[in-house]
Amino acid sequence: METRVALLAIIVEKPENTEKMNALLHQYSDYIFGRMGVPYRRRGINVISIAVDAPSDVISELAGKLGRLEGLSVKAAYSRHTFRDQDTDEDRQ
16 A cells, blocks of 8 residues: 655644544544644644645545535645555665
């Protein structure tokens, strides 16, 4: 299986939808290897980054589902390199 590393950038403008967002992230938790959330109280929003290692279609699916939630804006940045489960550190250089 080929995977890519990607970063999902999420801006939450309606905090009442974070429960739905967290439920979706839980469904895809096998692919998530990092998460950082920063509340921006001055503007009343939250900025969240989700680091994933997953097949491209799974990343797109997750980003799409999150983006359809009201009050969330989502963008994905993908690595250029694809990985296979048997890749080693030497293969990635």
